[in-house]
Amino acid sequence: MEIRNIAIIAHVDHGKTTLVDRILQTTKVFRENQETGELIMDSNDLERERGITIFSKNAAVTYNDIKINVIDTPGHSDFGGEVERVLKMADGVILLVDAFEGPMPQTRFVLQKALQLKLKPIVVINKVDKPNCRPDEVHDAVFELFFNLDATEEQLDFPTFYGSGKNGWFNDSLTPTEDILPLMDGIIKYVPKPVVTEGTLQLQITSLDYSSFLGRIAIGKVTRGSIKENQQIALVQTDGSIKKSRVKELYVFEGMGKRRVAEVVSGDLCAVVGLEDFNIGDTIADAENPEALPVISVDEPTMSMTFSINNSPFFGKDGKFVTSRHLRDRLMKETEKNLALRVEDTDSADSFLVYGRGILHLGVLVETMRREGYELTVGNPQVLVKTIDGKKHEPYENLVVDVPSEFSGKVIDLVTQRKGEMQVMESKGEMQHLEFEIPSRGLIGLRSQMLTNTAGEAVMAHRFIEYKPWKGPIPGRNNGVLISKFQGTTTAYSIDKLQDRGSFFIDPGEEVYAGQIIAEHIKPGDLNVNAVEAKKLTNHRASGSDDSVRITPKLQFTLEECMEYIQQDECIEVTPKTIRMRKTVLNEEDRKKVARSMQSEAIG
Template sequence: MNIRNIAIIAHVDHGKTTLVDRILHTTKVFRDNQDTGDLIMDNNDLERERGITIFSKNAAVTYEGVKINVIDTPGHSDFGGEVERVLKMADGVILLVDAFEGPMPQTRFVLQKALQLNLHPIVVINKVDKPNCRPEEVHDAVFELFFNLDATEEQLNFPTFYGSGKNGWFNDSLTPTDNILPLMDGILKYVPEPQVEEGTLQMQITSLDYSSFLGRIAVGKVTRGTIRENQPIALVQRDGSIRKSRVKELYVFEGMGKKKVAEVLAGDLCAVVGLEDFNIGDTIADAENPEGLPVISVDEPTMSMLFSINNSPFFGKDGKFVTSRHLRDRLMKETEKNLALRVEETDSADSFLVYGRGILHLGVLVETMRREGFEMTIGQPQVLVKQIDGKKCEPYETLVVDVPSDYSGKVIDLVTQRKGEMQVMESKGEIHHLEFDIPSRGLIGLRSQMLTNTAGEAVMAHRFREYKPWKGVIPGRINGVLISKNQSPTTAYSIDKLQDRGAFFVDPGEEVYIGQIIAEHIKPGDLVVNATEGKKLTNMRASGSDDSVRIVPKIQMTLEECMEYIQQDECIEVTPRHIRLRKIYLNEEDRRKYQKMQKVEGA
């Protein structure tokens, strides 16, 4: 049977998952009367809520007698580790670009990886139904990007399709049709069949799956030979060591699921059950004369965060898993399938240092764990510093901001304060396109400030670039916080009296404890306040004194916003039902001692 393996790559929110939906419907994977909803491949709750793809996924469809393995990849740079390895399974890529925004930083990053692997590209310019879209200009920008990335003559001669995934049409011209068949024909025409070499079995493990019945499942593409059920194999590991094993069961992808088979020929993607202690990048090879494939390299993490057990007075009220053993086992299990994540044990048995690609990458892990019933305390995200040629170096990122021209001055001012340097400034009609070189530290907390200063109009994206010399101190949060003095429910009477001191994170009647952060102060410096005092009742009444109090609703912050908000002496208590900000040292006396130590060390 003919096979085509194709990965869909694009910047976040350019329409990859919607395109996969259209392919699944066009190839009749579902019955006509079956209600499938939208974003079929984003089957994880977190993905649906946030509207982003987090994990790469496989589907297989049959069109005109040809089996097409479709790989949907994440578009956010924090999940770049997923994209880098799954591209190894593909022979061609569909590069999806928004007809208004054009190529974005993540587009450049994944396209570069695809071109280096010599994959055949098809460019799809999506959302041509949007107002102000400029498909011809975007096509020229894509060509320029290919040229800048040293594409070969053959790759520069890429086919282009235009359309709207939302409205369900793609064509090789700007004339709307009522289906995506021109694009499906283009996949068969322009994506080559897998290149199969002669020789014994070789299959690189590029992805992991997990089943509570079958255990860990190895997923990859058979590049050479044939793999059969019950076949003895050799597992060639990253360090060159070889371990003997046996294939218990074999599955190929079919529609949205998997189908059990007796053998898989070279060129097809498959899932292997029965192997133990394998890692991504290992090669499944012939038992008699094993040959390993080059190891997959994934970019290093750029950020770390301290995960500890929850030691607040409200410990154990919400969660099922609260001990350090639970926390350790869960983090170690995550490293098995999350390639860009690393976990290190610290001097304290209750704390673990977790390294990831960015705030969203680490935030998704914390959010997943709290939904599973974990309680924990997480510290302020820190960037990883390296010593290169005897100099202290930190990670730098390329930051791209598209903003209405009225606000461009505010954006430049904000980024410059955080040690960013402007590289590009172009105008696209009413919109200004700005590109900066900025230390990763400068991005922490930038998004919320940027949206506030541009009335929510700014669209920003960033990706890791390189390590460069340390840029000096970057100013953090200017305002201090209000800290609770007592452990008790808050009262409307107290909050009303304190409203002119700051903006509150708690509502009246909410339980708080000593050392919990309950509001943002209007001035620099922290203040300990009593928000739990009730009104003293007397038998005297004066006109106007009993007017109902008017409380401003509390500020609701997401987990990522909290991670960007906290300072070095603060942390976040995360439980299945609550996210609370608190000081690391709950006792005021301990906080003073800590501040004195910091001053001594700083001096």
């Protein structure tokens, strides 16, 4: 059977997963009467809630007796490590672009990787049913992007399809059709067959799967020779060492699942069961004559956070896994499959430094651990600083903001305060398209401020460019916080009295402890307050004033918003049921001592 291997790449929200749904439905992967729902490939709860793809996934469909392996990739730059390696399994890419937004920073990042790997591109301009879309301008912008990324003559001659994944049609012109068959024919016509090379076995492990019955499963593309069940193989590791092993079971992808087979030949993707201690990037090779494939290189992390055990007074109330050994084992397990993540020990046995690609990358890890029953404390995110030629350098990002024209002044003001420099300003209909170069530090906490100042209208995206010289101090949060003085249950009486001091993160009746951050102060500087004081009862009634307690609902922060909100001396307590912000040093007197010693150090 002929094979085509294709990866789908696009910016967040341009419709990759919906396109995969349409391909699965067109090729009758599901029975006519089977309930499938939408976004079939986003199987993880976190992915469904956030509406983003986090883990790349494989599906295989058969069309006109040709097997098409489809790889759905994440669209967010924080998961670029995931995309880079799965592209190794593909021979062609579908670049999906929104007919209004056009190519975005993430499109550029992934497309560059695909062109370097000499993959054949097919451009699909999606959402042409949207009002004020501009498919022809977008097509020209995509061509320009290919040209800027040094595409070859052959790659520049890309086929283009137009359509709407939501309405279920794609065609090589703007005329709507009944279905997506023109695109399916295009995949078979334009994507080359995998290059089949004779010789001994070579298969690079590009992703992992895990099954509670079979253990860790290696996934990759057979680039040379063939692989059989019970075959003796050599596992060539990234450091050059070779381990002998045996293939217990072999699977190929079929529909949304896998089918067990006896042999997989060159060009197909497969899942191998039975290997011990393998890592992503290792090569499965011939037992007698092992030859390794080039090691996969993944972009370096740009941010770090301290993960430590939960040491608050409410320690152990919610979580199953609370010790430093649990925390360490879980983080080490994560580094096996999450290539862009690094974990280092610190001076303290209870804390670990975790390096990642950005706030979302680290936030998803914390959220996943929390749902698995872990309790932990995370510090505020720090960018990684390098010393180059004796000078301090920091990571810089390219920031793109699309915003209605009336808010563009506010956006420029916000970004320049954070040491961003404007590079491009152009109109897209009623929207203003702005591009900046900004230190990665400047992005921490920017999204929430930007949405507040633009009435939620701004659409922002960013990608890492390179390390450049340090830009100097960047102003942090303007306001201080209100900190609880005592442990206890908050009362409506005391919150009502404190409401004019700030906006609260808690409701009456919640348990708090000394040192917990319970509100944002309306002024700079922190304030210690008593939120657990009950009303003194007397046998005199104050006429008319007893029932006048009016409490504003609390501000709800997501985990990422908390990570962007906290300052140097603060951290977040994360448990399966709650997320609380707190001071790292809980005792008020101890905090004052620390502040005094830091002041004297600064003067000295």
